[in-house]
Structure formats: structure tokens, C-alpha cells
Amino acid sequence: MPDRTAALTEQKRSDYHEIGDLIDLYFKGKQGCLIQVLHTAQGLYGYLPLELQQYIADKLELPLSEVSGVVTFYSFFSINPRGEHTIRVCLGTACYVRGGKKIIDHLIQKLGVEVGGTTADGKYTFEIARCIGACGLAPALMIDDVVYRQMSPSKVDSVLATFQ
Amino acid sequence: MLHLTINGKPIEVPEGTTILEAARMNSIDIPSLCYLKDTNVIGSCRICVVEVKGAKTLQASCVTQAAEGMEVFTNSRIVRESRKVLYELILSDHDKDCLFCKRNQSCELQKLGIQLGVERSRFEGDRSTRKVDVSVSITRDLSKCILCRRCVSVCNKIQQTSVLNTQNRGFKTEVSPAMNLPLGAVNCTFCGQCTVVCPVGALKETSATEKVWAALNDPTRRTVVQVAPAVRVAIGEEFGLPAGTRCTGKLASALKELGFDDVFDTNWAADLTIMEEGTEFLGRVKAALTGGAASLPMITSCSPGWIKYIEHNYPEQLSHLSTCKSPHTMMGAIVKSYFAKNENIDPKDLFVVSVMPCTAKKFEIERPEMQNGGFPNVDAVLTTRELAEMIHSAGIDFATLRDSAFHNPLGLSSGAADIFGVTGGVMEAALRTVYELVTGRELPFDKLHVTPIVGLDQVKDAAIRIEDAKPEYAFLNGVDVRVAVTSGFAGARKLMDQIRAGASPYHFIEIMGCPGGCITGGGQPRSDDPEIRQKRMAALYDEDESKVMRKSHENPVIQKIYAEFLGQPNGHLSHELLHTHYTRRGVYNQMTEEVYVVDFKASPEVKPVYAPAAVGELARARAGTQESPRVMALEAENAMLRAELAETQDTVSVFKRIIQERNTLH
Structure with a gap:
């Protein structure tokens, strides 16, 4: 089985570097910042697909199930791309x-x-x-x-x- | 100390005690449902409400602390009526197909209904999700879930695997992995601790009983069964015997009465595991101490939940794992090679069943690594609970059965094998053999128990100094062999982080996936006895001490199989049959294509109207079982139109009646 992690991480890094940078700058280590991060991320990318949630979970060292729990709880968050x-x-x-x-x-x-x-x-x-x-x-x-x-x-x- | 009255009875409790605990300490039982002492204390079901004088509303006693001078009433009219209404509200979104439910008569919701004296269910209406998610190990039936969140607490707080959490909101709330993905597609270890705490039939093992009955009824199949050590000290509970009753003899008898042709003991394979793992360990230590390369610490590989955990969470550390298969798959491999050859049977006619305290073993046998010569090592895994169900169903009166012995040759085992079922046991068993192999002397501990690693602490360690080693092990002279033992993933995480940081002082680590080891595995009988671990552990140590043969290498059948068949531990044939390799998975399964989903669907009779398709779609696409979104949309529309039609008809008939009444008046 080819190891897909490296490539995937590289891809994610380039796709999501803006939110990654913001997390590093403002949010890292702050308790209870998840909702703010998600708001910011949705503002940047329009929606919160699984891969982006994974990226955020990794960055904030939170379980994906918790990130997804918050995303699916608030109707403001969208997991699908929004139309024009x-x-x-x-x-x-x-x-x-x-x-x-x-x-x-x-x-x-x-x-x-x-x-x-x-x-x-x-x-x-x-x-x-x-x-x-x-x-x-x-x-x-x-x-x-x-x-x-x-x-x-x-x-x-x-x-x-x-x-x- | 605090002084309060409950139902007028003056009581005294330490500060910080909740009303619920205060009551229970004083022989007053307050009914509860979601509450799980020290684990799930969130007051979500409200069943435990009590009246507190002066308080505006009823209080959930599991989360309300007792206070000085408090007057509590647990049994007043308003409390009794409120509990019934709360119960009925829970029932309104619960599948009431109790007669066909696996938890019938062992269901905490059912028992609660009896206790509360509920005689009706007044609230009928919309039902929330009715998803059924079948993985190779665990089946989730969300139509039965009452959202008590016990599983969420166990998964997040105790095991810290954080696979399950609440998803969505309000009426659509469900307990699921991220994005409502199926369990078999995420980083679930299949430890099954959630199935132990689930009060209803929402979480349970994926049943293998039908498959086993079919094999038992098939005259062309020779059925071989084996039992893990932890099963024998727990199964009695399913038949009303006290916790910690040793049932080895009855278990062997019951399996024979069920119709298994060969009743073997996984213990035998545990002895085999010690030979292989001990030899592997000595090989690695020798390499490391004599300037070679070797991955130390070496970590045990008996617990398939633990294996899946490391594959997901520490995929870069797999070289630390012993390459030994787990004992029951070793047994399967030997049965379908050595035993088949000796008995002159075609391996394809053999059906090997493992009775395990474990849900993850069901996943383990599905792994592509666990087959030899085109045959799976093991054909089916039954949990302790499932075997009890089969014994009940076959009309075997377990409690009064006479003892009998396992069949030869693969039924003979040492005491060292028994303690595989408890945390610290594999390590102790390995040390008993390794120490003697190296020094020629018996392990210098009272009754051979390595006291520092016995017990239920999360992480335990010990150092054993080697002196006067045999010439071939002279490189070990003066070395303190450092070992560590943990059970449960929270402890595993600590030891693994140490390894990842390059700071592990250990040579050998035993890790079991479930807290306490297999005795409280995910497939064991559910128990509300707070001392359950201690009782089952004591029984396993008794089992060990009751044997004359206490060390794996003394087992004559083990010696024989090396002489006749395998050659030597870690030899060529051993590597082929008894050793394995591991799969890098990653937290998000991103390193592998393997998924362990059997079935994943919403129950066909109910479709939410206007369901946003995307959430479920993603999961269904991953699961590979599908209805097209269009069909779902049409069905949903259909249901809605029918409802509208019914509504219109109602309205029309009301008007008709009014008109009729007016006509008769005039």
C-alpha cells in the first residue's frame, strides 16, 4: 500500500495554509477557540468539508468527532460548498x-x-x-x-x- | 461531614457527595439511567430527579451535591409522576420491539420501566434517526439509542479514543463518529467498551451466532472451538453464578454439549505465544546489547484493539510491536496445519471458532494478515456474551453441569497462560520463561508473581536484574531488564508518547486495550458490581496457582510441537504460521484502503422528510452500500404527500360534519 500521508499532508498544507497560519498566530493553545476557528475557516473557504475539519482537528489537537460535533450542531456551519x-x-x-x-x-x-x-x-x-x-x-x-x-x-x- | 435528611431520615455524608450517592449509601435507591459512577455524571436523562425543599424545580440527584441541612424527597407524588413522564418521553423515540431485541430482559430501560411502574406510553410522534451501522465487530442501532452518552464518556474519558461523540442537534442528535461516518470506516479500535456500558440494545457486538450454529449443524464440517482465559472466570455470571466463579470445567462440558467436535484451549496457544514472543524479545535485546539494530522496547501484540489503536495513532512506531500473532489466531493456524495434518483432515473442512472476551477479535480474524494457505486462521469469533446466549438457547443448564477437561492435545496449558487474561499477566508469563531460559533459575518472586506489575493501576513497571546468566546469554549480566505494563488506551498513550519522544526507559511493554485487561474486555458479561475487576482477576490468579505446571516452556505439548513440527521458536515455519505484520492506518485511515463496514443504512420504513442529503451521502459513499439520492428523495416526497393527503381528508371530513349538522338543524 503506498503511503499517502505525506502527499495528503502536503496537499492540505497548501490548501489550508491560511487557516493554519491564523491558528498558529491567534488560536493555538487557547481553550474553547474551536468555534472561532471554524467561523474563520468558513469565512476563508466558504464551507467546512471533512478534510478541512481534519486539518483543524490536527492543528488544535482535538478529536475529529468533537470538531464534527460542533460543525453539525450549528446550522451556520456548512459542510457543503455554497452556491453563488x-x-x-x-x-x-x-x-x-x-x-x-x-x-x-x-x-x-x-x-x-x-x-x-x-x-x-x-x-x-x-x-x-x-x-x-x-x-x-x-x-x-x-x-x-x-x-x-x-x-x-x-x-x-x-x-x-x-x-x- | 454534612447533615441532611432524605425522606425524613437523617443522614451524614462527606462533603462533595451527590444526593444520589448519599441516598445509595443509606439504603435508599434513586432510580437512574444515564448515570455511570465516576464516568458519566451529566444529568442528561433526568430520571433521578428528586424534590429538594426550597428548590424551584426538581433536581437531578446525580449531579446535585448534598448540602448541610438539605431536605430531600425521593419518593413524593410529584417525583414519581415526573419520572414516569420522563420515562415515557424517552420511550417516544425508542424502538419498542423488545421481544426481538438482544437486550430483552437484560435491558436497563426495561428494568427501569418496571421499577417506575410505567404502564403506558402516551407520546407517539416523529422518530429521529433509525440508522443501523454494522461493522465487523460492533453493531450500532440508533433507533434504540436513548442518547444517555455513556458510550461517549467511555470512548472519550476512559479510553480517550474519542471516536464517538454527539453529532447534529436537537431532534436530529445522534451519537456517531465524525460526520456520521460508519464505525468501520473510522479510527475505532473495536475495543467494545461502549457495548458494555450501553443500557439498551443500541450498541452490541456484531453477532456471529448464526454462522456458528450453521457450522455446528453442517455434518461435513469439523468444528473446533477454543476459549480465551478471561472467559472462564466471567461466563458464570450469565448463569447466575457469583462474579469470579471459575467455570473452566463447566465451560468445556457446555462446548461439548453444544456439539463442537474438538474443544481446545486458547491457553495452549498462549503458552506457544510465550515461546515465540520470549525468543523474539531475547533476540532483540541481544541485537541491541551487542551493537546491532533492534526496535526496543518491544510491545506485546495479543490485544487486537491495541493493535488497531497503534496502527491508527502511532503508525510510525509499528516496529516496536512483537510480530507474534495473538494466541487465538496462532491456535487457528496450528489447527489448520499441524492438527489437520495429524488428523488427516482437509483444512477447508475445519471450522475454527474462538470464544473471546473481546469484540476486536471479530475484526482481527477479518484482517488479510490472518490467513495461511488461503484459509482464515479463525472462522468465527463469539464473545463471552454470545456463547452464553447459545448455551441458554441450546437448553444446557450451565450452572449444574459437571466439569470436564479440554480435548487433547491442544487443550493442555500452564498457569502462565491463564493470567494472559489480566493486565500484567502476559508480561509475568513471559518473564517466568525468559528469566529461566537466561539464568537457568526460577523467577525470584513469591509464587512466581511479579508483584510490582500485578494489580489494576494504569501504568506499572518493574526492573529485573539479570546476574549469573548462562554463557550464551552472558551479554545480559548486570542488566536491569525494565518492563512496563498498562491496560486501556489512556495508559497506552502515555507509554507511546514516551517512545515517540525517544524517552522510553523500557525494554519490554505489555499493552492491553481494555482497562484491567481481557477480564473486563468489550465482549464480557455486563456487570454492575463495582468490584468486578478484582473478582475476575483473583479468579484468574487462583486458576494459575491451582496448576502444577506454571511456566509455558514446561508444557509438554508445546515441547512436542517444536520437536515434531515447528522446529524451533522463531524458526522458518513459526514465521510463516505464527507471526504477522501490521498495517499503517493513520488517525483518519488516510494510509490504507481497508474499511471494516459490513452494512450501513437508515431503516427503510422511515425517511426524514426533506433530509439534507449530503451528510448521510458522504458516509454512504464511504460505506459502499447505497440507495440513490433520487430514490430517497422520491420516497421522502411520497411520505410527505401521503401525510398531506391524510391531513386534507381530515379537514374535509370535519367540514362535512359541520355542514351536516347545520343541515339537520334547519
Whole structure:
């Protein structure tokens, strides 16, 4: 069996040297710094894949199971790459009653990803929101910071067309 | 001392005592579930709540310290009712298929229900994860997990392997390895200590009983069984005998009644191990002292959990390991070569079963290194618990069985072999032989026990001065042979860090994966006796002292096999059959392609609606067993649509009824 460690470590070192440097500078040896490190790492790389978690675990001398426990605990942390745009379909009561579910079904079909997923081309991350406070506009969805009102499957198509 | 009353009874306890311990010291039992003295003290299940006068809410007695003047009530109406509700809430997310559960009648949750007098389960609703993760050694059934976190504490605090932890949050919380990966794909050592503390059927050994029954029922198979030393001093507990009862004779009888053709003793192979390991040790010391190159300290290799631990955590130190296989795989190799030849049997018709106090042995026999001539050394490993289950199931009344002896020739062993089952035992056994080989004299300790390395301390060491050695070992004259012994990975880590730093003063180290050694291995009967280690240990030393033959090299069958078959210890044939090599794995398994996952899936009948696929996907991809994400999504959608339909139908019928009522009014 070829020894893959050396290569892997080299790869990691070049991929993740920024967070590694920051850990060495600011965090090493500080109790309870894991969440700060993870925030910083997500800021740098956009998400926290297994390899990055391993790298951080090694750097901070923590068990991977603990690092992963924290990453999966907080919904802010993402273990998958985020898309260029985030689509959040509202499923609050009003939007749900007015057909939010249909919008979701349509998006699952159209984007080819499930809720929580990111399209293969990295364009969209698709999530559900629980009431965005725009009940009068139901069913509503948000793309990044913009709210789109009274959606229907065909309206969704035309909105998405503007992002092409 | 503190003075308080519990249920009006005045009591006195030392400062720092929790209410729970204070009560138990005074003959008042407070029911508890997640609590594990000194190990898991986190108050997570709340079952042990009590009423404390003046406190706003009920207090979890396992984490609340007793205080001067405290008035505690453990059995008031509110306490009793609250415990029942808490229990029902735990049940609401627990598989209640008790009749088919391995822990039926040995389940702490079940016993608690009886104790609390719970007669119903009112809360039904969504269920959280129902994942089943089968590795070669350990099976996790998360539908039964009650999140008590005992396993997390044992894995992180006692063994310090930190494989299990809580993942996700809230209702989706599960106890799993990082990123919910399967156990067989991560750095789990398979020590099985988690299976010992699990109060329910969530963590258990991966069963081999069906495979063994099949072999026993197959007339073309000659079934050979062997038993590890620690099994004989623990199995009695499964049949109501007191802890520490020596059951060697009954065990041999039971195995014969189960229908095994040959009932051998792993002890015999332990004697063989001493010959091989002792010789290897002397070889290394000689090389080191006479200017050659040798990896010292040499470390024992009997414990497969320990082997996996070093392969993951200290892959650069594998040269320190003795190349000896563990005793039961040595036995398997000998059975399928020497014994097969003598008995004129084709090795393919032999089925070798090892009864072990260990879950990691199940992994060990799957290792590609543990085969010879295309046959696995051992075909199946049963834990002590599994054998007890088979004996029960076969209707054998173990407690009243008459004693019998193991079969010849591979059933004869020395006392040195017995103590392999307890921490310090392998080292003592090796010293008894090595010292005598080198000096021609008996090891200079009372009853041959190397007192400094006997006992349950985490790390023990001793120095034995060699003087007046035989001419061929003259290089050892005046040398203090330094040995160390540890059990449990926390101690192993200390000794290994020393080695890594180049600061180890030792020549020879014994490491066992489980704290206390095999007597409290991951496959042993679960016990709530706080003295369990001491009792089983004492029984093994009794077993040793009860024998006339106390040293491995005196075993006549061992002498015979070297004369007839193997030639000499560490000879060519020994190397082929009895020695092995190790695999560099790394903490993240990054150095190997080997995984030990058998099956990994969420239970088919339940799919979370709108599950973010990615978390599970990663694991499933690693595990190699898969449903496509699309199929999962469709199933999830299906379930949701059905629920919606049912909801709509309900609403419609409500309206229909209202309309009907209005119509009849007019």
C-alpha cells in the first residue's frame, strides 16, 4: 500500500495554509477557540468539508468527532460548498397555505437538487426559510437579499432566467 | 461531614457527595439511567430527579451535591409522576420491539420501566434517526439509542479514543463518529467498551451466532472451538453464578454439549505465544546489547484493539510491536496445519471458532494478515456474551453441569497462560520463561508473581536484574531488564508518547486495550458490581496457582510441537504460521484502503422528510452500500404527500360534519 500521508499532508498544507497560519498566530493553545476557528475557516473557504475539519482537528489537537460535533450542531456551519446564490423558499404558515410546497417541488425538479443542496454547477444553494415576514406577499422566496412575491412555478422560471 | 435528611431520615455524608450517592449509601435507591459512577455524571436523562425543599424545580440527584441541612424527597407524588413522564418521553423515540431485541430482559430501560411502574406510553410522534451501522465487530442501532452518552464518556474519558461523540442537534442528535461516518470506516479500535456500558440494545457486538450454529449443524464440517482465559472466570455470571466463579470445567462440558467436535484451549496457544514472543524479545535485546539494530522496547501484540489503536495513532512506531500473532489466531493456524495434518483432515473442512472476551477479535480474524494457505486462521469469533446466549438457547443448564477437561492435545496449558487474561499477566508469563531460559533459575518472586506489575493501576513497571546468566546469554549480566505494563488506551498513550519522544526507559511493554485487561474486555458479561475487576482477576490468579505446571516452556505439548513440527521458536515455519505484520492506518485511515463496514443504512420504513442529503451521502459513499439520492428523495416526497393527503381528508371530513349538522338543524 503506498503511503499517502505525506502527499495528503502536503496537499492540505497548501490548501489550508491560511487557516493554519491564523491558528498558529491567534488560536493555538487557547481553550474553547474551536468555534472561532471554524467561523474563520468558513469565512476563508466558504464551507467546512471533512478534510478541512481534519486539518483543524490536527492543528488544535482535538478529536475529529468533537470538531464534527460542533460543525453539525450549528446550522451556520456548512459542510457543503455554497452556491453563488442562495434561494430560500418561505414555508411559513401563509406561504405554505398559498402553495410554497409547489414552489419547492418545482425547484427540486428544475435545479435537480434537494432542499439543502447546491446545484452541480455551483450556481444555487437551495434552502427553506421559516417565515421571512412577508406573509402579504405569499408565497414568497428570497434569492440572496431580494424577496420575490406571489410566486408560481412559471414565475420562478422567469425570475431564475434573469440570473442566467 | 454534612447533615441532611432524605425522606425524613437523617443522614451524614462527606462533603462533595451527590444526593444520589448519599441516598445509595443509606439504603435508599434513586432510580437512574444515564448515570455511570465516576464516568458519566451529566444529568442528561433526568430520571433521578428528586424534590429538594426550597428548590424551584426538581433536581437531578446525580449531579446535585448534598448540602448541610438539605431536605430531600425521593419518593413524593410529584417525583414519581415526573419520572414516569420522563420515562415515557424517552420511550417516544425508542424502538419498542423488545421481544426481538438482544437486550430483552437484560435491558436497563426495561428494568427501569418496571421499577417506575410505567404502564403506558402516551407520546407517539416523529422518530429521529433509525440508522443501523454494522461493522465487523460492533453493531450500532440508533433507533434504540436513548442518547444517555455513556458510550461517549467511555470512548472519550476512559479510553480517550474519542471516536464517538454527539453529532447534529436537537431532534436530529445522534451519537456517531465524525460526520456520521460508519464505525468501520473510522479510527475505532473495536475495543467494545461502549457495548458494555450501553443500557439498551443500541450498541452490541456484531453477532456471529448464526454462522456458528450453521457450522455446528453442517455434518461435513469439523468444528473446533477454543476459549480465551478471561472467559472462564466471567461466563458464570450469565448463569447466575457469583462474579469470579471459575467455570473452566463447566465451560468445556457446555462446548461439548453444544456439539463442537474438538474443544481446545486458547491457553495452549498462549503458552506457544510465550515461546515465540520470549525468543523474539531475547533476540532483540541481544541485537541491541551487542551493537546491532533492534526496535526496543518491544510491545506485546495479543490485544487486537491495541493493535488497531497503534496502527491508527502511532503508525510510525509499528516496529516496536512483537510480530507474534495473538494466541487465538496462532491456535487457528496450528489447527489448520499441524492438527489437520495429524488428523488427516482437509483444512477447508475445519471450522475454527474462538470464544473471546473481546469484540476486536471479530475484526482481527477479518484482517488479510490472518490467513495461511488461503484459509482464515479463525472462522468465527463469539464473545463471552454470545456463547452464553447459545448455551441458554441450546437448553444446557450451565450452572449444574459437571466439569470436564479440554480435548487433547491442544487443550493442555500452564498457569502462565491463564493470567494472559489480566493486565500484567502476559508480561509475568513471559518473564517466568525468559528469566529461566537466561539464568537457568526460577523467577525470584513469591509464587512466581511479579508483584510490582500485578494489580489494576494504569501504568506499572518493574526492573529485573539479570546476574549469573548462562554463557550464551552472558551479554545480559548486570542488566536491569525494565518492563512496563498498562491496560486501556489512556495508559497506552502515555507509554507511546514516551517512545515517540525517544524517552522510553523500557525494554519490554505489555499493552492491553481494555482497562484491567481481557477480564473486563468489550465482549464480557455486563456487570454492575463495582468490584468486578478484582473478582475476575483473583479468579484468574487462583486458576494459575491451582496448576502444577506454571511456566509455558514446561508444557509438554508445546515441547512436542517444536520437536515434531515447528522446529524451533522463531524458526522458518513459526514465521510463516505464527507471526504477522501490521498495517499503517493513520488517525483518519488516510494510509490504507481497508474499511471494516459490513452494512450501513437508515431503516427503510422511515425517511426524514426533506433530509439534507449530503451528510448521510458522504458516509454512504464511504460505506459502499447505497440507495440513490433520487430514490430517497422520491420516497421522502411520497411520505410527505401521503401525510398531506391524510391531513386534507381530515379537514374535509370535519367540514362535512359541520355542514351536516347545520343541515339537520334547519
